[in-house]
Amino acid sequence: MVPAASNARLAGRFDWIGWSSRHVMWNPDYIGKEYAPFSIIVDAARIAAFADAIGETSPVYREEVAARAAGYPAIPAPLTFCFSLMMDAEQSFLVHGDMDIPIPKTVHGEQWFNYHAAMFAGDTITGRQKIADMFEKKGGALQFIVTETQMDNQHGARVCDLKTSIVILNS
C-alpha cells in the first residue's frame, strides 16, 4: 500500500531553476519498459470528496444504500477516478523521473480509459504500467511518451486500461 501523494515531494520536480539547460534523456529504447506492479485500495471517502469537487451530486457516490438501489454492489468510483489511483500510487510521474524530464516541460496531451468492469469502493486494485510508445513531431520540438496501465481488481478481473500521452515541449 502506498501513502497519498505529498505536496513537498512533488514540488521538487517542479523546481524550474536551470531546467532549460538540462538535458532530457530521450531514448526510444524505453519503449516496452515495464514498471513494478502497484497495489492500492479504492477509498469511499476519497470518492465522496472527488464527487463533491466535480459537482457530482448523486448519492450513488456517497451512500452504499443508494449505490445498491441503483444496482451496484457497492459505491462505484467515478469514471476518471482510476487516474487518481495512478497519482496516489506515484505512477503518474514515474517516466519523468526515469528519463530525468522536468515536469514543467510536459503537458498531458491525451487520456484514454477502456472499461472492462466497474470499480468500487473497497476494491484492491493492482496495476501495471509500461511505456507503450515514444515518438517525435515537428523535428523533435514535440516529443511524446505514451504509457499504458492495466488495472485488475482483487478477484483477478480486468477493471480498466488507461493510456496516457505525455508531451514534452522542447521549443
Add this chain to the structure above:
Amino acid sequence: MVTLTSFENIAIGDALPPVEIGPVDKETIAAFAKASGDPSPIHLDDEIARSSGLPGIIIHGMFNMAVLGRLITCWAGQNQIRSFSNRFAAMALPGDTISCRGRVAGRRQEAGEHLVDLDLEAVNQNGDILLAGKAVVAVG
C-alpha cells in the same frame, strides 16, 4: 435532448443533456487537488505557475475530464460505459465556466452488444474548446 431508453430510440445526432460547472473558484481547484491526489503546484501556487510561464494557477485537465465524465454518467449507468477518452486542447483558468456537451455520432452492434458512439466536448465561457472527447456506451 435524448434520454437513455432503448437502442431503437437513439438516433445519430441526438444531443445529450448538457452539464455545466462554474465559475470554478480556487477553493474548488484546491478541493480537487486533494480529492484527486494531484497537488502539483501549478494548480495551487500562483507564483510557481507564473514562473512556469502560465498566467497563474490553472484548473487540472483531469478536473475538466471528470466533469465531462459526468455528462456520460448522467445519461448512462457506469456499468454500460465501455470507453472514454479526450484530447486536452486548452487550459482552463480560475473563474472559468466549463460547459460539456455530447451527441450521438454512431450506433452499431459488436460482440452481441448494442453500442452507441458519442462525440464529446468541453468549452469555456468564450466557446474555446478545452476538451475534445469520445465515449462508447452499451445500450439495452
